Each structure stands twice: as C-alpha cells, then as structure tokens.
Amino acid sequence: MLPFARVSILGLGLIGSSVARAVRQAMPTVRLTGYDADPDVRATALRIDLTDDVADSAGAAVTDADLVVLCVPVGAIGTVAGEIAADLPAEAVVTDVGSCKTDVARALALALPGIAVVPAHPVAGTERSGPEAGFATLFAGRWCILTPAADADPVAVERVASFWRRLGADVETMTPEHHDRVLAVTSHLPHLIAYSIVGTASDLEAVTESEVIKYSAGGFRDFTRIAASDPTMWRDVFLSNREAVLEMLGRFSEDLAQLQRAIRWGDGDALFDLFTRTRAIRRSIVEQGQDDAREDFGRAHGPDA
Amino acid sequence: MLPFARVSILGLGLIGSSVARAVRQAMPTVRLTGYDADPDVRATALRIDLTDDVADSAGAAVTDADLVVLCVPVGAIGTVAGEIAADLPAEAVVTDVGSCKTDVARALALALPGIAVVPAHPVAGTERSGPEAGFATLFAGRWCILTPAADADPVAVERVASFWRRLGADVETMTPEHHDRVLAVTSHLPHLIAYSIVGTASDLEAVTESEVIKYSAGGFRDFTRIAASDPTMWRDVFLSNREAVLEMLGRFSEDLAQLQRAIRWGDGDALFDLFTRTRAIRRSIVEQGQDDAREDFGRAHGPDA
Numbered sequence: 001m002l003p004f005a006r007v008s009i010l011g012l013g014l015i016g017s018s019v020a021r022a023v024r025q026a027m028p029t030v031r032l033t034g035y036d037a038d039p040d041v042r043a044t045a046l047r048i049d050l051t052d053d054v055a056d057s058a059g060a061a062v063t064d065a066d067l068v069v070l071c072v073p074v075g076a077i078g079t080v081a082g083e084i085a086a087d088l089p090a091e092a093v094v095t096d097v098g099s100c101k102t103d104v105a106r107a108l109a110l111a112l113p114g115i116a117v118v119p120a121h122p123v124a125g126t127e128r129s130g131p132e133a134g135f136a137t138l139f140a141g142r143w144c145i146l147t148p149a150a151d152a153d154p155v156a157v158e159r160v161a162s163f164w165r166r167l168g169a170d171v172e173t174m175t176p177e178h179h180d181r182v183l184a185v186t187s188h189l190p191h192l193i194a195y196s197i198v199g200t201a202s203d204l205e206a207v208t209e210s211e212v213i214k215y216s217a218g219g220f221r222d223f224t225r226i227a228a229s230d231p232t233m234w235r236d237v238f239l240s241n242r243e244a245v246l247e248m249l250g251r252f253s254e255d256l257a258q259l260q261r262a263i264r265w266g267d268g269d270a271l272f273d274l275f276t277r278t279r280a281i282r283r284s285i286v287e288q289g290q291d292d293a294r295e296d297f298g299r300a301h302g303p304d305a
Numbered sequence: 306m307l308p309f310a311r312v313s314i315l316g317l318g319l320i321g322s323s324v325a326r327a328v329r330q331a332m333p334t335v336r337l338t339g340y341d342a343d344p345d346v347r348a349t350a351l352r353i354d355l356t357d358d359v360a361d362s363a364g365a366a367v368t369d370a371d372l373v374v375l376c377v378p379v380g381a382i383g384t385v386a387g388e389i390a391a392d393l394p395a396e397a398v399v400t401d402v403g404s405c406k407t408d409v410a411r412a413l414a415l416a417l418p419g420i421a422v423v424p425a426h427p428v429a430g431t432e433r434s435g436p437e438a439g440f441a442t443l444f445a446g447r448w449c450i451l452t453p454a455a456d457a458d459p460v461a462v463e464r465v466a467s468f469w470r471r472l473g474a475d476v477e478t479m480t481p482e483h484h485d486r487v488l489a490v491t492s493h494l495p496h497l498i499a500y501s502i503v504g505t506a507s508d509l510e511a512v513t514e515s516e517v518i519k520y521s522a523g524g525f526r527d528f529t530r531i532a533a534s535d536p537t538m539w540r541d542v543f544l545s546n547r548e549a550v551l552e553m554l555g556r557f558s559e560d561l562a563q564l565q566r567a568i569r570w571g572d573g574d575a576l577f578d579l580f581t582r583t584r585a586i587r588r589s590i591v592e593q594g595q596d597d598a599r600e601d602f603g604r605a606h607g608p609d610a
Binding site: 099123124125126127128133135137138140142143145172178181182183185186187188189190191192193194195196197198199200201202203204206207209211212213214215216217218219220221222223224225226227228229231232234235236238239242245246248249251252253255256257259260263264266268271272274275276277278279281282283284285288290291292294295296297298299300301 | 404429431432433438442443445477483486487490491492494495496504506507508509514516518519520521524526529532533536537540543547553554557560561564565568571573576579581582583587589590593596599601602605
C-alpha cells in the first residue's frame with residue numbers, strides 16, 4: 001500500500017525535480033502535480049514531462065493532493081504555505097525539503113494551523129540547479145531527517161517516513177534544533193567556507209584569477225564545486241540558521257587561529273597530529289557509504305577526462 | 306629522441322610511483338631505477354615491478370642516472386640531495402616534485418653545487434598515499450610548473466619540460482616565489498582549511514562524530530577527501546611555505562569575518578552577491594579542463610554507488 005496517492009511538488013528545481021523523478025520510478029501509480037513560481041520552469045517541466053500536471057498557481061496545485069512537498073528556498077516556505085492554506089484539503093499532509101528546520105517548522109505551523117505538517121530534509125544534492133538537473137537516484141542511500149513537532153500525528157510522520165524510504169533514503173528523526181546544529185557543521189559551515197575561499201582567491205592582486213583557475217587541481221577546485229551551489233537557496237540557509245552557523249563558525253575560526261599559530265612558530269608536531277586525526281574521519285565516511293570509495297571521488301583521470 | 310635514457314626516482318609514494326608508471330607507458334625504453342627510504346616501500350616496489358631496479362641506498366640509485374626525480378616530502382629534499390651528491394654523475398639533471406619551490410630550490414642549489422637543477426611541481430594528486438596509489442595518467446592534462454634559477458642551463462630546462470610533456474602534462478615556468486604564492490591559494494590554503502574544519506567537526510559536544518559522518522553528504526564529505534592527504538607531506542608544505550600561507554590565510558580570515566558579519570546582521574544581498582560571483586569560477590575551471598565536467602565530480606549516485 002502506497003503512503004500517498006496524489007503528490008504535489010511545489011518548486012521544481014534540483015530537489016523538487018528529483019523528488020518527481022524518484023516518485024515516478026518508485027511509485028508509478030502516484031498522480032503527480034507540479035508547480036513553480038517561475039513560468040519558464042513550469043514550461044520546462046511540461047516539455048520534459050516531469051509531472052502528470054503542471055498547475056498555474058500554488059493553490060491550484062494542491063486542491064486534490066494528499067501529500068504536498070514544498071521544495072522552495074527556506075526563505076520562501078512560509079509565504080508558499082500561506083498561498084496554499086485556503087486550497088489545501090483538510091486531510092492532506094505537508095512536508096518540505098528545507099536545509100534548516102527550526103524556522104521552517106515554525107513558519108509551517110503558523111501558516112497551516114490544523115494541518116498535519118512533517119518537516120523533512122533529505123541530505124543530498126549536487127552543485128547544479130533547475131528542473132533539468134534532478135535525477136531519480138539522488139536520494140538513494142542518503143539520509144532524510146524528519147523533524148516533526150512533539151505533538152505531531154504519528155501516522156502522518158510514519159507515512160512521510162515511508163514516502164522517503166520508497167525514494168531510497170534512510171530516515172532519521174530529531175528535533176529541529178538539533179538538526180540545525182548538526183547541519184550547521186556538516187553542510188552550512190562547509191558551504192560558507194567554500195564560498196569565502198573562492199571569493200578570497202578571486203580578489204588577489206599578486207595572483208591572477210586565470211592562475212587560480214589554471215592551477216586549481218591542487219585542491220581549490222574541490223571548493224569551487226560547493227561554491228557553485230544555488231545562491232538563493234544558500235542565502236536563505238544562512239539567514240535562517242544564523243545562530244547555529246555563527247556558533248560553528250566561531251569554533252572553526254578559533255581552531256584555524258591555532259593552526260595559524262602552529263605554522264608561524266614552526267610547530268610541525270601539532271600540524272602532523274591534526275593531519276593524522278582527520279584521515280580517520282574520511283575512512284569512516286567511505287565505510288558508511290556516504291561517499292564514493294573510489295579515489296578522488298571517482299573523478300575521471302587521463303586523456304579522456 | 307627521448308630527453309633522458311636513465312631515470313632514477315627517489316621516493317616511491319603516490320607521485321613517485323605515478324612518475325614511474327607514466328614513464329613506463331610514455332617512454333618504455335627508459336631504464337628506471339627506484340629508491341625509497343622505507344624498506345617496506347622498496348619491497349612493494351619490487352613486488353609490483355614498479356621500476357627496472359630498486360636500489361638499496363639513495364646514492365646507489367643515482368650512480369648511472371641522467372635524470373634524478375626527487376619525490377620525497379619537501380622537508381626531506383635537502384637531506385636526500387646531500388645523500389646523493391657524491392654519487393651523482395656530473396652531467397645528470399636533478400628535478401623534484403615538491404609543492405613548495407623557494408625553500409626547495411635553495412636547498413637543492415646548496416646541496417648540489419655545479420649540478421643542473423630544475424625544480425618542478427606537477428599540480429596533480431589524489432588523497433591516497435604509497436607506491437600502490439599511483440597511476441600512469443595522473444599528470445595527463447594537468448599543469449607542471451618549472452621554477453628554474455635565472456641562470457639555469459636552458460638545455461636542461463627544456464629537457465625537463467620535454468620529460469613532463471611526455472608524461473601528459475602542460476608545462477609552465479615561473480619564479481619559485483611566484484609559484485609559492487599561487488599554490489598557497491590554489492592548494493595550500495584549501496588543504497589547511499579542510500584539515501581545520503574536519504578537526505573542528507570532530508571536537509564538538511552538541512554534535513557527535515557519528516552524526517558528522519552520517520550526514521556528511523551535505524558538503525562536509527568534500528572537505529574530508531582533502532583532509533585525508535598525506536600528513537608528512539602536508540606538515541612539510543606548511544612549514545616550508547609559511548610566509549605565503551600566512552598571507553593568504555590572513556586575507557581569507559578577513560573575508561570570512563565579513564561574511565560572519567553579513568550573517569549576523571541579516572545582510573542577504575551581500576551573501577547573494579558573493580554566492581553568484583563564485584559560480585563563474587567553477588564554470589571556468591570546468592571549461593579549461595581542470596575538473597570533471599560531470600556533476601558532483603562524477604561521483605556515483607544511486608544503489609550501485
């Protein structure tokens with residue numbers, strides 16, 4: 001028995017379009033409706049047959065839904081929830097895919113009183129954006145974190161969990177506050193640092209931008225992938241998860257200052273100790289299937305690269 | 306006509322063993338001799354038939370060479386050069402693959418007076434280490450930077466350039482000082498930051514290490530690859546290129562503080578502007594063939610990942 005029969009996806013970017021493709025593959029009998037605020041994205045969705053229907057407004061997209069998946073930047077979730085409130089069937093379940101959960105859970109509860117809301121965050125993505133960037137296996141083997149309110153309907157929570165498991169994800173549940181601290185360190189801080197160093201590198205006088213690009217294979221190119229992520233999405237993440245990001249950033253800056261001091265004073269042992277410790281974490285990530293076991297992420301090497 | 310006929314490789318880790326494999330493939334008639342200070346590495350090199358000979362000492366490895374490639378951590382280059390000085394044929398050319406060049410060029414000139422020295426840095430690598438981690442196509446399409454002294458013999462420089470081109474690399478020449486500033490930003494600073502954030506993430510109280518590993522697909526895992534690089538090599542890099550690394554780190558810290566302030570004060574426009582600017586650099590890196598054009602570095606997605 002499928003957890004939902006009529007799924008509406010609002011926001012058809014990388015994640016929304018991946019949800020659509022994954023639903024098509026895993027639950028082909030589900031009736032899929034899509035909507036995006038951008039008319040060009042709606043036209044693309046129609047052209048590539050992403051969903052069974054593409055609605056002309058957020059409200060029209062949800063009138064018949066038993067699950068609504070909000071796949072818009074976290075800063076827009078409250079607004080979109082407000083737009084659908086009047087058209088939403090009373091028994092529909094609403095979920096989202098936002099990278100921050102405290103703010104989002106609050107905004108959804110406020111905009112949709114009486115509706116079963118189960119906020120979710122599939123920890124998956126690539127640096128690409130838009131309806132054509134998605135693919136059906138994006139969530140396979142990745143974690144999806146649910147952050148239901150303490151008094152949420154357990155049946156609705158289990159249906160949303162079942163939905164994500166069918167898309168290939170493993171499901172975990174935690175409070176929105178804990179989610180926001182975990183993701184601040186595993187996702188938001190890495191993005192902030194990547195954006196920052198790419199900015200620094202493009203602003204030097206002694207080294208030209210063309211040199212930075214030319215010699216990027218020494219490590220820099222890894223950061224540019226992350227720093228190519230969607231600007232609107234990430235602006236909203238930092239504004240929404242401000243407290244946790246600032247806390248993690250403060251710790252990181254302290255640790256970096258300590259490394260800076262070790263370099264200045266030639267303390268090779270301190271450097272060696274840290275560099276040895278960090279290796280083990282990589283090993284665990286690969287062992288737990290959270291990254292490609294092949295060297296260099298499986299990047300192509302050689303003349304055919 | 307081959308630039309060299311008898312090549313000795315000292316240090317048989319990732320880079321040294323990749324040079325050996327690339328020479329075998331590109332110049333099969335070259336007589337290859339290998340040496341490593343670690344007896345286990347020498348035994349592995351013999352077992353996997355990495356070079357035609359494996360010598361028992363650094364001196365014995367070079368007695369017959371017309372090119373010596375030093376593939377040891379930059380902190381050991383001066384010592385190894387001293388060990389081979391007495392046995393080195395007068396007409397041999399010496400090069401290296403170190404990631405820092407000012408210190409290395411000075412150490413080589415001091416240890417090998419009268420010898421043609423052409424310091425080199427192939428900007429290529431993976432997070433793996435050791436003689437079995439290397440592969441023949443590591444340098445294909447990557448840049449190799451030569452930093453010969455102003456009064457270096459142009460014939461020796463051209464022979465070393467030709468050697469690297471035959472291994473698939475594109476060759477560029479610059480001063481050691483400029484090299485060290487360019488690589489400080491494109492390689493050394495990214496490694497320092499990656500090591501630092503992985504250290505920060507493993508030292509939290511509110512978030513456990515197992516959570517960090519579990520949810521690493523949100524961005525963190527990209528940093529752990531770099532932070533799994535060889536600890537000895539990287540300790541030496543930071544001690545050797547101290548000035549340039551500290552300068553770039555200072556600029557990065559300033560820029561990060563500005564981002565921190567933008568987050569604290571909710572300045573979404575400043576965040577959005579930076580996040581838009583950094584996208585273009587990624588595009589250029591991919592266009593210039595310095596990274597995999599496939600999304601997510603070509604990482605495997607889905608159940609077979």
